[in-house]
Amino acid sequence: MIKTELTTIEGRNPVFEAVAANLPIEKIYISNKAYGSQISKIIAAAKEKGVPFKAVPPDKIDELAKTEANQGIVAVCAEVSYVTVADILNRAKEKQEPPFVIIADEITDPHNLGAIIRTANCTGAHGVIIPKNRSAGVNPVVFKTSAGAAAHTPVARVGNLTQAMNELKENGLWITGADMAGEQEMCDADLTGPIALVVGSEGRGITKKIRAGCDFFVRIPMAGEINSLNASVAAAVLMYEALRQRRLK
Template identity: 55%
Template sequence: MENLENYIEGRNPVIEALKSERSIEKILISKSANKGSINKIIGMAKDKRIVIQYVEKSKLDSLSDTNSHQGVIAIVSPYSYKTVDDILEFAESKNEDPFIIILDEIEDPHNLGAIIRTAECAGAHGVIIPKRRSAGITPTVIKTSAGAVEYIPVAKVSNISSVIEELKIKGIWIYGAHMEGEYYYEKDLKGPIGLVIGSEGKGIGRLVKEKCDFLIKIPMAGKVSSLNASVATSIVAYEVVRQRRLD
């Protein structure tokens, strides 16, 4: 069986992969798949001379990690993680101050995919994840990101604290989302910025927290004391967008 990281599942994620430079070995399409966007996939694949294999739906069901393949799975080259320098170079190529999302042990692939989607939509230049105790780029992450993983660099690093130190040396201000912080909308979030979001249960770790230049929080008015990590990322990321557009 193929490595799960070599699969892209679902119509929109496969279309985005076809639009990008991702190397696709072949595309499996259910014989019973409804047409519509399947026709678009077939056309794009033929234009790129990618092998199309028509299979029984049960074959896709057995391969699927997401349980929502929508009749199509692409078998691709393994996801190519980028470096932190790649992220900084991407910002430079756009002549923009770096805006980086740094994730401290996000283990839920749905959260990771949703964060990557938000990061790409908000114009962030990259996402940094740790090698250990973190979700990687799996079919579920790719599908939840709606294909955004094809357009934003994701770097996997050995030590988040060390990377934060390196970014600070390069003039990037690090903001950690933490309940002890100041309200996020009261801070100046313009300029080079790294936004640290912690895990679903524990938040950002102590060492990572100590490395942050500032701690920021989202006001809570209800009985529940915390937000889903991807929702928290969206709220703060779009405050960064808002402030940058005021310049």
């Protein structure tokens, strides 16, 4: 495991998932004006796991929070774990499934990255790979947007994305790029085997160097006047197509 700092996790579902996933939480702060079944559920889980929690005035929550959607609760963490590419591949091996990996190429918007991690978890991807440079990291906004999925989905943050892709290839994965000019529509491509799906940023798409390392490209069929999707939406469509094919196999 590779450690990195993460200041806060905010919002009721993200905090609950962080407790459930045994993330290293130093303390949970709960507004004394916050009520409801989810708050009770978090308190019960914190007691069970031995995680300290404290009721505080709403102003204290606002002081600690880094987003505006804290829902009256903030968990302060010492660190969160990034994994290695090998860890992601081992996860697929343990599940006895063909590896399914998502590569986020220079996704700088933390909301997009959080949404991609959330969908990766929902579709059974074994992990997400991001570059250290020119990319959002797993920060409080990413954690919040992922609805807690970042606590369960392994994320590898690598210094050289090309080297990571080569490591995947050496382990039998095909590198599949998402591109509106791809040679195959997603429904015609075989996404059932060991694959890594590369998603580029909005505007730029997949960078030139990473494109050169892709084995083939797939496109999403379009029927309207607009011929492009938000990066996280495009990633979601392709991930669910991969899940559909894998379930039919």
